[in-house]
Amino acid sequence: MLKVVVCVSGGGTNLQAIIDAIEAGKVTNAEIKAVISNNAGAKALDRAAKHGIEGICFSPKTFESREAFNEAFTAKMKELAPDLIVLAGFLVKIPGAMVEAFPGKIINIHPSLIPSFCGVGYYGLKVHEKALERGVKVTGATVHFVDGGMDTGPIIAQKAVYVQPGDTPEVLQRRVMEEAEWILLPQAIDDIANGRI
Ligand code: GAR
Numbered sequence: 524m525l526k527v528v529v530c531v532s533g534g535g536t537n538l539q540a541i542i543d544a545i546e547a548g549k550v551t552n553a554e555i556k557a558v559i560s561n562n563a564g565a566k567a568l569d570r571a572a573k574h575g576i577e578g579i580c581f582s583p584k585t586f587e588s589r590e591a592f593n594e595a596f597t598a599k600m601k602e603l604a605p606d607l608i609v610l611a612g613f614l615v616k617i618p619g620a621m622v623e624a625f626p627g628k629i630i631n632i633h634p635s636l637i638p639s640f641c642g643v644g645y646y647g648l649k650v651h652e653k654a655l656e657r658g659v660k661v662t663g664a665t666v667h668f669v670d671g672g673m674d675t676g677p678i679i680a681q682k683a684v685y686v687q688p689g690d691t692p693e694v695l696q697r698r699v700m701e702e703a704e705w706i707l708l709p710q711a712i713d714d715i716a717n718g719r720i
Contacts, residue, residue: 524552524553524554525552525553525554525606525607525712525715525716526554526556526604526605526606526607527541527553527554527555527556527605527606527607527608527609527712528555528556528557528558528559528600528603528605528607528608528609529541529555529557529558529559529608529609529611530558530559530560530608530609530610530611530613530615531558531559531560531565531567531568531611531612531613532560532561532562532565532567532612532613532614532615533562533565533566533567533612533614533647534565534566534567534612535558535565535566535567535568535570535571535611535612536612536700536704536705537611537612537632537700537704537705537708538558538567538570538571538611538612539570540704540705540706540708540709541555541609541611541708541709541712542555542570542574542576543709544709544712544713545709546574549709549713550709550712550713550716551713551716551717552716552717553607553712553713553715553716555571555574555576556576556577556603556605557571557576557577557578557579557603557605558570558571558576558577558578558579559578559579559580559581559599559600560578560579560580560581561580561581561582561583561613561614561615562580562582563580563582567611567612568580579599581595581596581599583615593618593619593620593621594618594620596618596621597618597620597621597624600621600624600625601624605625605628606628607628607629607630607712607715607716608621608625608628608629608630608669609629609630609631609632609708609712610629610630610631610632610669611632611708612632612647613631614646614647616673617629617669619671622669622670622671627668629668629669630666630667630668630669630679630711630712630715631666631667631668631669631674631676632664632665632666632704632707632708633645633650633664633665633666633667633674634647634650634651634662634664634696634699634700634703634704635650635654635662635663635664635665636661636662636663636664636665636681636683637665637667637674637678637681638674639654639659639662640653640654640657640662641665641673641674642673642674642675643673645674647696648692648693648696651692651693651695651696651699652692654686654695655686655690655691655692655695659686660685660686661683661684661685661686662683662684662686662695662699663681663682663683663684663699663703664681664682664684664699664700664703664704664707665678665680665681665707666678666679666680666681666707666708666711667679679711679714679720680707680710680711681707682702682703682706682707683703684698684699684702684703
């Protein structure tokens with residue numbers, strides 16, 4: 524059984540998609556051991572609690588320096604000892620020491636077709652604002668392994684989503700979630716849990 528820790532910052536709809544897929548038997552051989560959020564008010568923590576999953580708040584704001592946070596966060600992850608760390612809308616940069624401690628065991632979902640609209644400053648709604656500003660007709664989502672860079676690790680899966688006339692960033696964000704993210708991320712976990720990746 525693949526032990527998974529999911530890291531989240533906000534709404535947690537991707538977390539919900541993973542929980543639902545596990546409960547529905549669409550993801551097998553995997554269990555969520557804990558959910559970590561940098562934000563005590565994250566709705567994602569309520570979602571975890573509702574499903575009996577341990578929720579842990581770990582915020583850089585409560586540490587005297589980023590180094591102290593990175594050290595404590597990495598130590599906590601080592602203590603949890605997951606087989607897979609899933610970044611599901613986690614807006615904190617993963618410490619280098621954690622990437623080194625969990626090689627090939629950290630994956631991230633990003634709401635664009637990498638290498639478009641990714642890297643520093645591209646997160647959440649901003650990604651869709653930039654895609655609409657540029658006038659692309661196709662966008663999508665990407666699941667990738669996490670390396671030391673920002674959205675630079677090997678790509679696991681991508682799914683394209685059409686931009687529609689009149690889309691706002693919010694409408695596009697929702698379509699990318701529904702048509703791509705909520706499908707791709709559970710699928711990638713199932714593939715890893717069952718030895719296909
Ligand atoms: C998702 O769209 C996810 O792809 C994005 O944040 C959102 C979180 O939504 N992640 C990034 O932008 C990472 N660079 P959720 O909390 O409802 O799952």
